[in-house]
Amino acid sequence: MNKLNAENLTLSINGASIVNDISFELVAGTMLGLVGPNGAGKSTLLKLLANLTTPSHGRCLVDDVPVSQLPRRQLAHTIGYLSQEATVNWPLKVRRVVELGRLPYQIGSRKMAQDDQAAIDAAIAKTEISHLLDRVVTTLSGGERMRVLLARLFATNPRIILADEPVASLDPYHQLHVMEILREHASHGGIVVTVLHDLNHAARFCDQLLLIDAGKMIAIGEPCNVLSVENVEKVYSVTIRCDAMPNTFTIIPHERIPHSY
Amino acid sequence: MSAFHFDIGARLLLSGLTILLVVLFFLDLSFGPVDIDVFAALKNLVTNQSHSQAEFILLEIRLPRALLAALVGAVLGLSGAALQGLLRNPLAGPGLIGVSNCAALGAIIMLYFGLATVHWSFLPLGGMLGALMSVVFIFFLAGRQSSMTGLILAGIAINAVASSATALALNFSDNPYAMSEMIFWLLGSVSNRSLSDLMITLPFMVVGSALILITKNFLDVLSLGEDTARSMGFAMERYKSCIIIGVACAVGAAVSVSGNIGFIGLVVPHILRPLVGHEPGRLLAASALGGGVLLLAADVAVQVLSPTQDLKLGVVTALVGGPFFLALVYRSRHDVI
Numbered sequence: 001m002n003k004l005n006a007e008n009l010t011l012s013i014n015g016a017s018i019v020n021d022i023s024f025e026l027v028a029g030t031m032l033g034l035v036g037p038n039g040a041g042k043s044t045l046l047k048l049l050a051n052l053t054t055p056s057h058g059r060c061l062v063d064d065v066p067v068s069q070l071p072r073r074q075l076a077h078t079i080g081y082l083s084q085e086a087t088v089n090w091p092l093k094v095r096r097v098v099e100l101g102r103l104p105y106q107i108g109s110r111k112m113a114q115d116d117q118a119a120i121d122a123a124i125a126k127t128e129i130s131h132l133l134d135r136v137v138t139t140l141s142g143g144e145r146m147r148v149l150l151a152r153l154f155a156t157n158p159r160i161i162l163a164d165e166p167v168a169s170l171d172p173y174h175q176l177h178v179m180e181i182l183r184e185h186a187s188h189g190g191i192v193v194t195v196l197h198d199l200n201h202a203a204r205f206c207d208q209l210l211l212i213d214a215g216k217m218i219a220i221g222e223p224c225n226v227l228s229v230e231n232v233e234k235v236y237s238v239t240i241r242c243d244a245m246p247n248t249f250t251i252i253p254h255e256r257i258p259h260s261y
Numbered sequence: 262m263s264a265f266h267f268d269i270g271a272r273l274l275l276s277g278l279t280i281l282l283v284v285l286f287f288l289d290l291s292f293g294p295v296d297i298d299v300f301a302a303l304k305n306l307v308t309n310q311s312h313s314q315a316e317f318i319l320l321e322i323r324l325p326r327a328l329l330a331a332l333v334g335a336v337l338g339l340s341g342a343a344l345q346g347l348l349r350n351p352l353a354g355p356g357l358i359g360v361s362n363c364a365a366l367g368a369i370i371m372l373y374f375g376l377a378t379v380h381w382s383f384l385p386l387g388g389m390l391g392a393l394m395s396v397v398f399i400f401f402l403a404g405r406q407s408s409m410t411g412l413i414l415a416g417i418a419i420n421a422v423a424s425s426a427t428a429l430a431l432n433f434s435d436n437p438y439a440m441s442e443m444i445f446w447l448l449g450s451v452s453n454r455s456l457s458d459l460m461i462t463l464p465f466m467v468v469g470s471a472l473i474l475i476t477k478n479f480l481d482v483l484s485l486g487e488d489t490a491r492s493m494g495f496a497m498e499r500y501k502s503c504i505i506i507g508v509a510c511a512v513g514a515a516v517s518v519s520g521n522i523g524f525i526g527l528v529v530p531h532i533l534r535p536l537v538g539h540e541p542g543r544l545l546a547a548s549a550l551g552g553g554v555l556l557l558a559a560d561v562a563v564q565v566l567s568p569t570q571d572l573k574l575g576v577v578t579a580l581v582g583g584p585f586f587l588a589l590v591y592r593s594r595h596d597v598i
Binding site for chain 2: 047082087094
């Protein structure tokens with residue numbers, strides 16, 4: 001059994017609601033894309049799921065246990081969070097950055113054990129960064145750095161991955177690479193929730209999409225239903241062209257719909 | 262230019278610094294106006310044989326001085342490394358959050374009211390009380406959940422208040438003797454301190470350092486940002502409090518016995534960072550040893566340069582540290598960090 005529930009998640013700050021009454025249930029094997037315009041509350045929703053922000057109402061549950069009641073360590077073993085600001089503050093060696101992923105398992109200053117090394121090796125293989133290990137992380141390209149940070153996340157072995165715009169600033173090659181890695185995690189029985197701006201990636205890689213606007217859930221479900229012409233035009237204020245293809249479809253934003261202030 | 266790494270291995274670096282520390286410690290013991298046989302006197306002290314002049318000089322003058330130089334340097338280096346790691350900024354130092362100045366103010370108040378002459382322990386106690394006040398102010402101004410910017414701003418405010426109050430004490434000091442005593446104390450020195458001075462401040466330095474050292478893993482994880490650190494199970498507020506209270510205890514105790522000794526906390530982590538692969542966690546222990554080494558070296562230099570007049574240690578560290586730091590900044594101005 002492996003599931004992630006959001007129950008009436010709400011966050012209001014000074015009376016303004018950032019996230020408004022959002023509920024859903026995800027089972028193992030699901031990749032959920034959070035889509036919506038800038039400022040819709042996608043990142044905040046992700047932080048509420050990760051227990052980085054405390055909701056005003058509602059709660060988030062992992063296997064029916066509220067995340068706020070899980071011990072910190074256990075939560076860190078279960079949920080991996082990939083922050084939007086993919087920065088590393090010191091010029092650390094790539095190998096060390098990946099090793100940081102094992103610190104949630106470390107008590108005191110115990111040396112790396114065999115299972116730590118195995119997890120690190122697996123994470124390095126999964127993200128294909130073995131050739132970067134001796135490089136300094138601050139000198140890497142955006143795509144390489146994102147893979148290194150993903151390797152750090154996989155080294156912790158979380159079942160649930162929450163990723164905030166993991167492909168926003170990457171070139172097409174690395175976009176596909178990162179999306180494939182996340183997709184694979186879900187397909188192997190994990191759960192992935194990721195904020196995405198590219199609706200085509202969202203439609204192609206995610207099992208489910210959650211469309212959010214001004215903190216409210218507009219739609220949740222299969223990509224082809226959520227990204228209906230009506231929904232997209234209403235939420236994003238753009239006209240779109242759709243090309244249906246076997247198994248998938250592409251969305252091309254066409255023109256802005258002038259705001260009616 | 263990318264950041265340079267001279268990672269020479271944890272064990273080699275730490276043992277090298279330890280050897281250097283021991284050598285400089287004995288070198289510091291052997292300097293002084295009177296020539297004594299340090300090893301013979303030490304042996305006599307341990308075996309409790311005849312206590313002649315040499316043993317007296319060693320026990321009352323040189324041991325406190327060398328021990329304090331090593332300890333104060335270690336505490337300053339460690340605190341600097343911890344604050345630079347916490348704020349993820351290589352320009353942070355122990356003075357940044359206002360602890361040094363508040364500790365100095367506490368001690369100055371004791372000197373101003375003449376309480377320091379009532380009992381020797383009032384001076385260090387006043388310093389530590391001042392350091393404690395700075396922590397209260399920090400948490401009052403910035404709060405437990407403050408941002409890093411909030412913390413720095415609170416530090417600036419506290420520093421301003423403490424230094425103006427110190428200036429006020431100097432301004433209203435009614436006799437020139439008290440005033441010069443305060444100024445000399447402010448300049449920073451480890452000479453003319455007793456073992457009792459050391460013993461009263463030692464527990465605070467040890468507890469403070471321990472509080473800082475337990476944040477080792479947290480500082481490493483914090484390299485990836487606050488949200489990531491928290492998502493990895495590290496309670497941001499708890500560790501931040503650990504570092505601030507630890508720095509206040511350790512630096513407060515150090516300043517309260519030695520006065521203000523600048524630049525050690527800033528320069529030492531900066532020099533050692535490339536040698537530990539820029540890892541903020543490993544930098545802690547290295548900076549503690551490095552701080553001890555540097556301050557002992559500075560104290561030896563002070564005694565070589567002015568065997569008779571008492572050149573103040575704090576003046577030397579500032580005079581050497583300032584330009585040295587300028588050179589470091591100049592050289593690494595195009596680095597990523």
